[in-house]
Amino acid sequence: MTKFTDLGLNPDILKAVADTGYDTPTAIQEQAIPIALIGLDVLGIAQTGTGKTAAFTLPMIEKLASGRSRARMPRAIVLAPTRELADQVAEAFEKYAKYCKLNWALLIGGVSMADQVAKLDKGVDVLIATPGRLLDLFERSKVMLNGVQLMVVDEADRMLDMGFIPDIERIFKLTPPSRQTLFFSATMPPEITRLTEQ
C-alpha cells in the first residue's frame, strides 16, 4: 500500500502530515500528488470528503517551499466558490505548511479589504480566494497575477452553479500561460469540460 512517504514530499511536509495522524493517502491524493509534483496539470474528479484538499495543498506547498514571496505578487492562487470552502482550504494550508516558511491570505467577500490589502503588501505566497473578491482587488491594483506559478480551482461545478465561470476564465487569462493548473470538480457538466479544454 502506498504511504505518504512514497509520494515525493519533503520532510517538513511529511512531518506535518504525520502530526495529523494520517499515514495512508486517499485515492485522489495517491493519484494527484505525484503528477502535480512533476509539474503537470491535474484534473481531479472528486467529491468533498475524499481528501481532495490535501491532494492539491500538499504539492502546492512542496512547489512553493523553495522561493520567496514578493509584495502584491502571489505565487499561487486557490479559487473556491464560497467563504466556507475558502476557510477550509486555509485551515488545511495552516495545518500542512506549519513547518514551512510560507504565508497566505484569505481574500473573501463580506470582510474588510484593508486587512487583506495590508497582507498583500507584505507579500504572500498563496492567495485563497473567492473569484469576485480577487478580481475586485485586481481591478483596484492591489494584487498582480503575473507571478502566479500555480492555480487551483476547487469545486468547479459549484462555481458553475454560482455563475463564476466567466470570472474564472478572466482570472486564467490574467495569470501567465506557463502556470500549472490543478482543477477539481465533483461532476463534469459540459461547461466544465469546455473550461478544462481551454
Ligand code: AMP
Ligand atoms: P476533503 O475531501 O479535502 O474535504 O477532506 C475530508 C476529510 O478527510 C478532512 O477532514 C481531512 O482532514 C481528512 N483527510 C484528508 N486526507 C486524509 C487521509 N489521507 N487519511 C485520512 N483522512 C484524511
